[in-house]
Amino acid sequence: MPPRPCALCAKAKAMIKRPKTGQQICKDCFFYVFETEVHNTITEAKLFKPGDRVAIGASGGKDSTVLAYVMKALNERYNYGLNLFLLSIDEGITGYRDDSLETVKRNQQQYSMPLKILSYEELYGWTMDRIVSQVGRKNNCTFCGVFRRQALDRGAAMLSVDHIVTGHNADDIAETVLMNIMRGDIARLGRCTAICTQGEDTIRRSKPFKYAYEKEIVMYAYFKKLDYFSTECIYSPDAYRGHARVFLKDLEAVRPSAIIDIIHSGEAFEIKEEIKATQKVQQTCTRCGYMSSNALCKACTLLEGLERGMANAGITDRGTKQLRMQDAAGEASPTPDNLRTIPFFELKPTSTTMICLEPTP
Amino acid sequence: MESTISIKVEFSGGLELLFDNKRSHELALPAVVPLNNDTKKDVVVAEGQGKPADVAYLIAYLRDHLLQERAELFEEGGTVRPGILVLVNDTDWELEGEGEYALRDGDEIVFISTLHGG
Numbered sequence: 001m002p003p004r005p006c007a008l009c010a011k012a013k014a015m016i017k018r019p020k021t022g023q024q025i026c027k028d029c030f031f032y033v034f035e036t037e038v039h040n041t042i043t044e045a046k047l048f049k050p051g052d053r054v055a056i057g058a059s060g061g062k063d064s065t066v067l068a069y070v071m072k073a074l075n076e077r078y079n080y081g082l083n084l085f086l087l088s089i090d091e092g093i094t095g096y097r098d099d100s101l102e103t104v105k106r107n108q109q110q111y112s113m114p115l116k117i118l119s120y121e122e123l124y125g126w127t128m129d130r131i132v133s134q135v136g137r138k139n140n141c142t143f144c145g146v147f148r149r150q151a152l153d154r155g156a157a158m159l160s161v162d163h164i165v166t167g168h169n170a171d172d173i174a175e176t177v178l179m180n181i182m183r184g185d186i187a188r189l190g191r192c193t194a195i196c197t198q199g200e201d202t203i204r205r206s207k208p209f210k211y212a213y214e215k216e217i218v219m220y221a222y223f224k225k226l227d228y229f230s231t232e233c234i235y236s237p238d239a240y241r242g243h244a245r246v247f248l249k250d251l252e253a254v255r256p257s258a259i260i261d262i263i264h265s266g267e268a269f270e271i272k273e274e275i276k277a278t279q280k281v282q283q284t285c286t287r288c289g290y291m292s293s294n295a296l297c298k299a300c301t302l303l304e305g306l307e308r309g310m311a312n313a314g315i316t317d318r319g320t321k322q323l324r325m326q327d328a329a330g331e332a333s334p335t336p337d338n339l340r341t342i343p344f345f346e347l348k349p350t351s352t353t354m355i356c357l358e359p360t361p
Numbered sequence: 362m363e364s365t366i367s368i369k370v371e372f373s374g375g376l377e378l379l380f381d382n383k384r385s386h387e388l389a390l391p392a393v394v395p396l397n398n399d400t401k402k403d404v405v406v407a408e409g410q411g412k413p414a415d416v417a418y419l420i421a422y423l424r425d426h427l428l429q430e431r432a433e434l435f436e437e438g439g440t441v442r443p444g445i446l447v448l449v450n451d452t453d454w455e456l457e458g459e460g461e462y463a464l465r466d467g468d469e470i471v472f473i474s475t476l477h478g479g
Binding site: 004024218 | 373374375378442443444446448451452453455456471473474475476
């Protein structure tokens, strides 16, 4: 086939077919439209204001690596006036996270951004390696997911940032819409397409790549030769998400707009008032002060189960009930005084001089 | 016409794990291959019965000769599994005719998995 010219500049050779539009464009035009679309997403949703301190949730993977690169570029190009930080969570997974954190440390240098790493070990007293050795490979993703979410907020509080941005892309969000529909999780279905979420007293969290296709993120990283890490977690992957993912990729192969269409459907769902009324009211955890829909937040319940050798306590309602029944019957020591708990959550540290950043390697 | 062509193949995004954890491979492929992409070494293509080696043949060849494990994560129904990007000399293969692109001596083909964690 003869080389086709770029549909935008009509000069250079087309190198990529955009999945969203089918447009065939050259490398430079691709960089420009990709970055501009992210800029438009940011400005239309009014995500930031000048002077904001923003932490980029960085795993070393493709999405967060491209996000860090693009956020830095846009911040400079359009004078957002943001102070950018890299924030990484070390789950304590030998042979996986330790390697990907090396990538983040290189990104810290490449992008000259301060980096903060917060570990599960430091915050909860348990690494994922140790959790898996106790609970096995079946439910470990529940621990990891709940612990990561809270760790990101706490890491962000340590950096006293206003905002966390994550690399969730259009494919991720479409997957989540499908999963929430298939699980009947109405509360999550309602909020999973929101570009920005904010709990009662937690830090704003948003997804500048909400409309960015995974294909384009990977092509961007490839053409820019960005340094990223791509190994699957060594513990059993989230099987349910895996099915949703394969299904979505099959749909995309037939009709590339499927991804953006599913996000659109997710956004258009409206939850009836009487359903909303049955949803739990947000409160703060009595033990650690983090936002929660019960007296005790999920992370505290999970941690207590681990500490008391009843790992199921936080996974199933039945497990939680068992734990409380034991308490009532005095069978187990009722929440022992020396039980490891999560430090109390405070949004803004009074002194910002306490921030401990990773030394530049 | 030369009887073989040399090409370079690269795997990334985690796909290299299926290929002996090696990212870069140099291959010599027959210039003319069977229409059904049979990759057996001793297969004879009758005069006028073959086609030039193309990307579809390359995918079958990689699956049959280089892949170490879990073929279903790479190939599906005669093409790559959805979620794997293919580049022909740094251009999206969707612009080059995908599997029908006829390989030329010195071509560089890149396979990138998008299915690994972000």
